[in-house]
Amino acid sequence: MSVMTARRRLISVSAITAATALGLTTLSACSSDTAAAGTPGKFDVVASFYPMTFLAERIGGDHVHVTSLTAPGQEPHDLEISPKQIALIQKSDAVLYLKNVQPSVDEAVAQSPVKTKIDAASLTTTEEHGNEVGGHAAAHDTHSAAESAGIDPHIWLDPVRYAQVAEGVGKAFEKADPSHAADYRKNTAVLVKQLDALNVRFRDGLAHTRTKVFITTHAAFGYLAERYGLTEEAITGLDPDSEPSAVRVKDLENIAKADGVSTVFYETLVSDRTARTIAADGHLRTDVLDPIEGITAKSRGTDYFSVQDANLKALQKALNAK
Numbered sequence: 001m002s003v004m005t006a007r008r009r010l011i012s013v014s015a016i017t018a019a020t021a022l023g024l025t026t027l028s029a030c031s032s033d034t035a036a037a038g039t040p041g042k043f044d045v046v047a048s049f050y051p052m053t054f055l056a057e058r059i060g061g062d063h064v065h066v067t068s069l070t071a072p073g074q075e076p077h078d079l080e081i082s083p084k085q086i087a088l089i090q091k092s093d094a095v096l097y098l099k100n101v102q103p104s105v106d107e108a109v110a111q112s113p114v115k116t117k118i119d120a121a122s123l124t125t126t127e128e129h130g131n132e133v134g135g136h137a138a139a140h141d142t143h144s145a146a147e148s149a150g151i152d153p154h155i156w157l158d159p160v161r162y163a164q165v166a167e168g169v170g171k172a173f174e175k176a177d178p179s180h181a182a183d184y185r186k187n188t189a190v191l192v193k194q195l196d197a198l199n200v201r202f203r204d205g206l207a208h209t210r211t212k213v214f215i216t217t218h219a220a221f222g223y224l225a226e227r228y229g230l231t232e233e234a235i236t237g238l239d240p241d242s243e244p245s246a247v248r249v250k251d252l253e254n255i256a257k258a259d260g261v262s263t264v265f266y267e268t269l270v271s272d273r274t275a276r277t278i279a280a281d282g283h284l285r286t287d288v289l290d291p292i293e294g295i296t297a298k299s300r301g302t303d304y305f306s307v308q309d310a311n312l313k314a315l316q317k318a319l320n321a322k
Contacts, residue, residue, distance in 0.1 A: 039065040039213030043177045046089050048087045048097035048105045049076035050294045052120060054304050056096050059170050063180040065275045067092075068085050069105060075297045076101060077240060081108050089114060094176055096120065096169060101153045116176040116201035124161040126151050127239065131248065133222030134212070144152045150238050157291060158223035159308070161203065163195040187257035198308055202228055205312050210320035213259040215252060217266050218242075220291035230319070233261075234272030235278065249278060256282050265289035268298045287314050 042065035046276055047053040049070035055277045056066045069085050070076045081104040089095050089108055094116035100235050109117055129152035155161040169190030174181035206228045214225075219234035244252075264279040264286050264299065266272035272286070279286045288301060292307050300310035316322075 012198070015149060031196075041205070043173070043180070044091070044093045046076055046092040046095045047222045048095075049079070049100055050096060051162075051292060051304070052096045055120075055166055055191075057168050058191050059166065059173055059184055061183060061187050063177065063183060064173075070102075070294060072165060072294055073269065074294060075240070080104050084110075086114070092311055094172070094208045098155070100151055100155055106250045113252060116172060118169055118172045121153060121155065122137040124155055124164040126153070128152065129219055131219060132231065133219060133234075134225035134229075139229055152219065152222050152238060154220045154291060155223060156304075157221055157308075158227050159195045159199040162229060163192045163199075166191050166195065194305065198305060199221045201309070202312055205316055205321060206230065207317065208322040209316070210322075211260045211262075212319065213255065214273075214287055214289075214315065214318055215256065215261055215264045215278070217270060218291075220267075221289065230315075231259075235264075235274055240267070244274065254284055256284060261318075262320070263287050263314075265314070265318070267291055268296060285318075287318060289314055 019220075038076060038216075043063055044065050045056045045060060045066045047056045047066055047068050047069065053066055053068040060066065067088060069088075070079050072162060083104075086108045089112045090126060092114055093110055095112065095114050096118045097109055098120040099106055100121065101263060103206075128150060133152075154166065165299055170184050173184040177184070201301045203223070212229060213231045213233060215233045215235065217234070218236045218240040219238050220240075221232045222234075223230040224230070233252060234245045235248070235252065260286055264275045264284050265288060266275035266288060268288060268290055278284075278287055287312055288300060290307050292304055292311075295302065295307070300308055301307035
């Protein structure tokens, strides 16, 4: 069980009961909470949050109607699914989600009769990560390296793993909606090619840097760090709502000095207070490294690829890439 799963309250039986009753009524299309399943002529997909929504839209193209359970700007880990959303899942043709990110979604999907349930975590490999992840981690003998350890769900930030998930989603769509299988297969191939190109940009862009260590608000970038030979030092571990211990803060100050860290990264959907405090104490810069859990007006881009390219530029600057 992940740290986030342990910290989040699962949906109640009464919510499921209420959802069953709501399922007998018509849901009006308007927002992420109320968009209707059963769209005529469309393959209806309910996606849990932005990285899943992006895959469904790109792979499904014109053949799908995609509804996201997480509204733009909402921190996905904090989602408490509503009875109306549970009913929406029950009416859908498919649900695409990532297990251990949103426990209330996991519970609703498990109890739903929907035939096609696609767990993105099952389509690639996952690892257990803590505050410190990457090739440099073994060199640090800190007291807090294992704080907040658990299964890391942030697979979409690694282009290689995300491509594996895309391929699995494409096959699931082909099986569930065979009349449009050829288009799903074509769209998947195009997306995977773009993700392969993104992987090359990261690989080449981070191949030669002055330092390999970066500090982030929470441990969202462990897979990315491992992929490109970096070390992520996270302030709060996997759970963005947790608070760092005094020992961890001291460790980060020492690491910043020892490894020539220039920047403390924060996010757009969670508080930047702790990151800015640590940066100020260590006379470091701050910048955004976006885990792409949602796209808002504050995002440095309008979709997954543009935000990832912004992340690459931010890392190149912070690590003093050559």
